[in-house]
Amino acid sequence: MEMIGLYPTWFEAGVGSGWIVGLIATAHVLFSHTSVGAAIFFAWLANYAYRHDRPKLLEFIRRYGLFLLVFSYVLGSITGPGIWYSTTVASPRGISALIHSFVWMWATEWVFFVIEVVGVYMLVYLVGRIDVKTHTRVALIFGLASYTTMLIIVGILSFMMWPGKPEWNEAGGVLNAFYGPNTFAQLGMRTAFMFSIAAVVGGIVAARFEDAELKKSIARKLAVLGIVATLSGAGMLQWYLATLPPTADVMLQNRLPAYFPTALMAVVAGTLAYFVLTFVQPRALVSAVAGVMTVVILVFGLWPEEVARESIRKPWVAGQYVYSNQVVGADVPGMGVKSEIPKIEAHGFLQTHVFVPQGQRVVTDDNRLEVGRTLALATCSNCHSLSATGMRPLRNYFAGSHTESEIAEYLQAALAGGNTLYMPQIPLKDDEARALAAYILSTTPQAGVNTAQASVAAPAKE
Numbered sequence: 333m334e335m336i337g338l339y340p341t342w343f344e345a346g347v348g349s350g351w352i353v354g355l356i357a358t359a360h361v362l363f364s365h366t367s368v369g370a371a372i373f374f375a376w377l378a379n380y381a382y383r384h385d386r387p388k389l390l391e392f393i394r395r396y397g398l399f400l401l402v403f404s405y406v407l408g409s410i411t412g413p414g415i416w417y418s419t420t421v422a423s424p425r426g427i428s429a430l431i432h433s434f435v436w437m438w439a440t441e442w443v444f445f446v447i448e449v450v451g452v453y454m455l456v457y458l459v460g461r462i463d464v465k466t467h468t469r470v471a472l473i474f475g476l477a478s479y480t481t482m483l484i485i486v487g488i489l490s491f492m493m494w495p496g497k498p499e500w501n502e503a504g505g506v507l508n509a510f511y512g513p514n515t516f517a518q519l520g521m522r523t524a525f526m527f528s529i530a531a532v533v534g535g536i537v538a539a540r541f542e543d544a545e546l547k548k549s550i551a552r553k554l555a556v557l558g559i560v561a562t563l564s565g566a567g568m569l570q571w572y573l574a575t576l577p578p579t580a581d582v583m584l585q586n587r588l589p590a591y592f593p594t595a596l597m598a599v600v601a602g603t604l605a606y607f608v609l610t611f612v613q614p615r616a617l618v619s620a621v622a623g624v625m626t627v628v629i630l631v632f633g634l635w636p637e638e639v640a641r642e643s644i645r646k647p648w649v650a651g652q653y654v655y656s657n658q659v660v661g662a663d664v665p666g667m668g669v670k671s672e673i674p675k676i677e678a679h680g681f682l683q684t685h686v687f688v689p690q691g692q693r694v695v696t697d698d699n700r701l702e703v704g705r706t707l708a709l710a711t712c713s714n715c716h717s718l719s720a721t722g723m724r725p726l727r728n729y730f731a732g733s734h735t736e737s738e739i740a741e742y743l744q745a746a747l748a749g750g751n752t753l754y755m756p757q758i759p760l761k762d763d764e765a766r767a768l769a770a771y772i773l774s775t776t777p778q779a780g781v782n783t784a785q786a787s788v789a790a791p792a793k794e
């Protein structure tokens with residue numbers, strides 16, 4: 333029998349591979365958004381300095397540019413490939429799906445990225461060495477190249493949420509995949525917030541100017557930029573939410589940690605207050621405070637935002653045809669892709685997954701726990717941690733008094749028919765379901781020990 337081309341599972345005990353990808357990606361968002369926001373601001377500021385004959389302002393571009401060389405172009409260039417490495421092992425078929433649709437988009441993005449990197453060096457090291465007009469042009473090219481890299485990545489990220497146009501399903505085509513309502517809304521939202529971030533991080537640099545007049549002038553420009561950007565970002569967020577697939581609403585409304593919306597709102601309000609303060613009282617701009625604000629945005633703004641975006645995409649990882657657990661779950665005639673679900677339904681996971689260990693293809697009394705663990709690793713661990721910590725620990729749902737056959741029944745009812753909106757369809761043969769149930773039960777805290785968790789997450793919600 334022909335098997336399904338699944339890869340081995342990358343498993344990080346205690347955390348889950350998803351969170352590792354998330355941590356790297358969140359850091360990368362901070363570094364990259366700062367640089368794109370700053371790049372456009374530089375283009376504007378260089379032009380402003382030229383027109384108003386205030387060459388001193390270029391000193392800010394030079395110092396902030398130098399800061400970005402490390403902050404964005406060293407740290408960003410470590411975390412960027414970090415996303416590639418981690419997602420390739422966490423989600424090989426998700427990445428494969430993206431490459432099959434977007435290989436030339438990525439090639440294009442790298443061309444612009446090279447321009448961007450050369451641009452930032454020119455911008456920093458040529459201040460005062462070339463005439464101001466040429467320098468302004470360099471700033472403009474740098475800004476446009478940076479923004480283009482973002483445009484391309486955002487189109488690809490939106491495809492991960494859902495394909496740009498429904499026609500893509502039948503006709504394929506890179507533009508159908510790339511451009512959709514979600515692409516523009518997400519681009520708008522990221523554009524706004526990248527300016528907020530660039531204005532906050534810019535404060536770290538601006539605060540160190542000794543020339544009080546210059547510091548005030550820059551602090552106020554950053555504050556105005558920050559206020560306008562943060563307000564429009566909050567508006568764009570509403571637009572973005574309106575362009576999400578229907579499954580995303582279920583996750584948004586019921587399944588995100590309760591503190592997420594509060595955290596996001598608090599960060600937006602706090603950021604606004606901070607900008608108003610530094611506008612009214614530029615002397616209040618201190619590097620340490622700007623640094624703390626940056627960390628606050630990272631932890632309470634970007635992390636919830638990235639985790640939410642990942643969560644509401646469930647059960648899919650890309651294009652609404654590759655499930656997060658790597659199984660192809662839908663036909664895409666336009667790409668010649670066929671769902672693998674019928675094959676799994678017919679033969680079971682153990683018979684169709686290439687990397688099932690020797691001796692585990694058939695469930696026996698001796699190997700049930702081992703087989704159950706293999707199934708949990710291959711089909712659940714991408715979204716559920718198998719230990720007590722990390723992302724949505726599987727054991728928490730079944731703490732308490734459930735028996736093996738109750739769990740097995742639940743698994744088949746909730747997963748086999750694809751009845752749970754945010755989870756993949758996972759057809760399990762009877763013996764597979766029982767093996768998985770036995771394994772889950774073996775990891776579950778005993779009844780009574782953990783009743784608190786049991787009562788918050790009883791599994792009968794669907």
Ligand code: HEC
Pocket residue numbers: 587646647648655656657708711712713714715716724726729743746747752754755756758790791792793794
């Ligand atoms: C695509 C990601 C994904 C995969 C794969 C996945 N789940 Fe889930 N699962 C979720 C999400 C999202 C929730 C929502 C609950 C939450 O966030 O706590 C959930 C909830 C659950 C619940 C709680 C009941 C409910 O309906 O909310 C159980 C039980 C569960 N999963 C079991 C499993 C098992 C067993 C597997 C593997 C056979 C599995 N899941 C695979 C994403 C997934």
